[in-house]
Amino acid sequence: MTATDGTRFGQTGTDQNGDTIGLTHRTFGTLSDGRMVTEYRMRNAGGLEVRFLDLGGIVTTMLVADRQGRFANVTLDQADMAGYEVNPGHFGALIGRFANRIGGASFVLGGKTYPLAANDGPNTLHGGLKGFDRAIWSVKSAQSGHALSAVLSHVSPDGDEGFPGMLKVEVVYSLNDENEFRIDYRAETTAETVINLTNHAYFNLAGNDQGSVLDQIVSINADLYTPVDNGGIPTGEIAPVDGTPLDLRQAKPIAAGIRSAHPQILKQRGYDHNWVLNQPSPHTMTRAATAYDPISGRIMEVDTTEPGVQFYTGNYLGGGTAGTAGVAYRQADGFCFETQHFPDSPNQPHFPTTVLLPGHSFRSSTVYRFKTDA
Structure with missing residues (x-):
């Protein structure tokens, strides 16, 4: 399909203002x-808009209303195509084959050692040198209940970035009129492999041109977390959050913990940790986190x-x-809630497994729900 400016794609209509x-x-x-890179736009009846590229499935825009009904882009973007081609922060991208870090840039599977690219000190980060965020994904429209949906597909060949097996990946982006942006992941492999997929959107609920998120309030539904070493690799311990700045079970401003002198905060220069969610059972849709901006009134539930x-x-x-607003992004100008399996799981046998076998399917879903305090 050839993309041209303004081409309609899939089911469309207009709202009371004449907007598509x-x-x-x-x-x-x-x-x-x-x-060539194509941008896709999904817009619901309430005006919430999500834009993404076929390059890496990169979510460039989430236009969300505040308590006064004023819309702003709440995800950090890049200023132009050149920025997205480099995109060192993985802004808004689909991450694979393995999100987060793999210690020592290798893992053992079936008695064989698989060396990977060391692109984060001695470790592998977000799939290696050319992860899924660098691929051009195939995109087609679909209907998913009452939601607008786009199906993104990508085939990762056997040996891609050192990972075994040909991996067929399908990701569905959906937007409904309840202001829920949903991501469904599915993958199949031709050989035993490891997989960990996520989206790397950065959020600033005040708007992506409003600077620091330190006064925004977050909570995470987790009693436990995985402490890390100086390279961000889990030590193997699964530790309680009690008595640490990683206790976010009660909502608190980001600044309350990020200024802490706790060793885990100092090692990572802030929050960059994996929380073990309080899931009633594996694969059950569970509240992971909530964020709130008191100034705009925007709330995001994950x-x-x-x-x-x-x-x-x-x-x-x-x-x-x-970004496109002409504002430089500095430390703590955005935050990520990257839903995923634990970092370095292939080297931590007591962590939930990330092994995928032929004949089986990897499945995962995440919902970002937007509302206001109005």
Whole structure:
């Protein structure tokens, strides 16, 4: 399918203001190797809008209303195509084959050692040098109940970035009129492999041009977390959050913990940890986290079937990148709730397994729900 500016794609209509409801697409830009990138737009009847690229499934925009009905983009974006081609912070991207870190840039599976690219010190981060965020995904429209849906597909060949098995991946982005943006993941492999998928959106509920998120209030539904070493690799311990700044069971401002001198906060320059969610049973859709901006009144709830969530406070945003609003992003200008399995799971046998076998399917779902205090 050839994308052109303003082309309608799938089911569309118009709201009372004449704005298009549904899924549309347009040409976004061209990569340095000549590949064309297309941007897709999903918009519900209430005006909530999600835009994403076929490059890496990158979510570029989430236009969400505040308590006064004023819309702002609550996810950090890049200023242009060149920014997304480099995208060192993985802004808004689908992450795979293995989200987060694998210690020592290798793992053992079936008695065989699989070496990976060391792209985070001695470790592998977010799938290696060319993870799923660098791929051009196939996109088609679909209907998912009463939601607008887009199906993104990608085939990762056997040996891709060192991982075994050909992996067929399908990700469904859905938006309904209850202001729920849902991501459903599915994957199958031709050989025993490991897999961990997530989306790396950065959020600022005040708007992505409003600076620090330190006064925004968060809670995480977890009694336990996985402490890390100086390289961000889990030590293997599953520890209680009690008495630490990682106790976010009661909502509190991000600043309350990020200024702590606790060793775990100092090691990661803020929050960059995996919380073990209080799931009633494996694969059950569970509240993972909630965030609230008192100034705008925006609230975001995150539900997931994953066992963990990585809460990251943009500790390495150093002002070297800017968004479409012309504002440079600095430390703590955004936060991530990356729903996923635990980091370094292939090397931690007591963590929930990330092994996928031929004939089986990997499945995972996450819902981002937006509302206000009005």
